[in-house]
Amino acid sequence: MNKFLISPLLLTIFLQGCGGSSSSSPEVPVEPVEYNFSLTSQLTNDCGIPSAFTEVELLLQDNTWQTLKVYQPDENGVISFVTENEFINYTLVAKNQQGSKAQGLNIESFYQASSATPSHYQAQFDDRVDNDSCQCVTKNLELSHRSFETQSSVTSSLEFTSSSIIDKGTTLFEGVKVCGTLDGAWPFSSFSILGTDSNDKEIGAAGFTDDFNVNDDVWRLSVFDVANTFQLNQPYQDTSNSQLIKGVKHFLTQATKDEQSLLIFDTHNYVSEAYYQSQASVTFPLNDGLYKSAISKNIHQVISTNASDSLILLAGQYEPAFDYPDFDEIKPDYRYDYSAVTGYPMAIINFTFTDLTMPAKWTFYGPEKGLLAISAPLKGYEDIIKIDSEPKTIDVHLIKSKLTNNYQDYIKHYQGDSALNLTDDFVKDITAAELALKL
Known part of the structure; x- marks a missing residue:
């Protein structure tokens, strides 16, 4: 049996040859990564x-x-x-x-x-804001369209103050503000009407323009694009749809949980450039006297180049597991824990302050639980906002993207300029649980 034993001397040599001794190979310093x-x-x-x-x-x-x-x-x-x-x-x-x-x-x-x-x-x-490179004009716009017996919605991608019905085929958009470059390039803009015809059928009319002559007393636009009816899936929820074209939202349409269909403009000349952004939501009022207002909500958003696909969505039907009625997920030392509302890698928490020497809004981006930045003094601003400053509102948004469960993907999205891209892959299929508290 001794023939299988290794002598102590040979064992020492063997270990040294295999790196068993640190004295024969000095450590190489690791250069820090910058x-x-x-x-x-x-x-x-x-x-x-x-x-x-x-x-x-x-x-x-x-x-x-x-x-x-x-x-x-x-x-x-x-x-x-x-x-x-x-x-x-x-x-x-x-x-x-x-x-x-x-x-x-x-x-x-x-x-x-x-x-x-x-x-x-x-x-x-x-x-x-430096508008020296811009020209902004505000005028009324007269929209000519198919005949409406009633109107339920009047929208534009531009800011306007109000609208009025001139007759069944004409609507006046009042105080339309448009801003373009000094060389006369105006933004690609939309105008739309939803309502019913003489047979009480839901109809829509819409169109686009980038022609805003500053010398016209009133802008005039005739529109011919029509809206089609899309059936919604059960269970019916509050649902909205808009179109993202060239980075701008157009044609907001909405249906309540009592409605089974939605009108969408899907036949215009810019369909090939459009992303359809649909959202479904379920709202849970939680008022019980502890807060002036307490509301929680589930949201599901889908963005697709196909209108029907964007409507394949379902917000959570059950009330999110926020700690009702105390809502003490945020502790007095500003540690927080929203992990009971499972499945959301990111928490976005907004505080608004109105009783300070100047109003302030503080938004925190972090994981589902941790320590809020408001727990420490804000250096250089301690005379304005303090650790014990009381907010007037707290809004919590718990976010889950179908694209990833990795927190680092979430923080990269929100710290970078990709959050400005309304059609970024990160937001094409996203769910959220929200809590709005008014103190």
């Missing part, structure tokens, strides 16, 4: 031309949301730095202003964002 983080901050004018927005700061933070360093953008609205961390926590704090409202703060926090993903911030600050 990531070049870059974020572009932009403000878009009324005719869709972007420009740099510089009234924003980036707070680089640790896992407890303590601020490590503050970065400002360059003159091109770009914030960039080098980090050895593949994933980082950061908060954007930007000045914000809309219409006649007072200036406020828009705050966005991202948990474990990708350092290598080009990031984007889309600003909203109407008083800073």
Whole structure:
């Protein structure tokens, strides 16, 4: 039996030859990997031309949301730095202003964002918009269409103030605002009417134009595209459909849970460019006196180049498992846990504050449970918003894309400019559970 034994000396030599001794092979130092983080901050004018927005700061933070360093953008609205961390926590704090409202703060926090993903911030600050390259005109538009006995819906891809019926075949769109470039290029725009004919049949009429002569007293457009009826699937739910053409929404149509069909314009000349965006929803009012308002909702969205395929959708029929009636998923120390509402890799949580020295909105992007960025002081803004500042509303959006269950895919989508792409693959089949609380 001894012939199978190895002597201690031979064993030592064997182990050394196989790397058993560290003294004969010194360790090679590992070079740290560096990531070049870059974020572009932009403000878009009324005719869709972007420009740099510089009234924003980036707070680089640790896992407890303590601020490590503050970065400002360059003159091109770009914030960039080098980090050895593949994933980082950061908060954007930007000045914000809309219409006649007072200036406020828009705050966005991202948990474990990708350092290598080009990031984007889309600003909203109407008083800073540079429209020198635009011309904006507001006039009335007279729409000629087939005869309607009644009208149930009047829509346009452009902003307008109101509408009125001139006669059964003519509708006036009042205060239509259109903005184009100085060289006379106007946006591709739509106008539509839904209603019933003399036989009480549901009908629609629609059309497109990019002809807006600034010298006309009233714009006039004749439309000939008709809407077709699409049957909805049981169980019937509140359903909407719109079309995404050249990055713009057109022809919003809606059906309540008591209706079994939906009108859709699917025969116009731009069908080959259209994406049909359909949404079904089920709403659960939860008011019981603890909150001024409490509403939960299930949503299912499908986007397809085929109208019928976009209507193959079903929102969850049962109330999401939020902790009713206390809704204490968010603890006093701002730890949160929405994992009881199963199947949603991302939580988007919005807080609005109105009782501060200036209004503020804080949006957090993170996984289904964790620690909110509002748990730590917001460096440089402690005199405006504090840890104990009480929000007026809390809106929770739990998101599930059919495309992926990987949280990193979700945060990359929302930190980057792909979130601006309304037909991105990520949102083509998406479900959500939502909770809206008004305190």
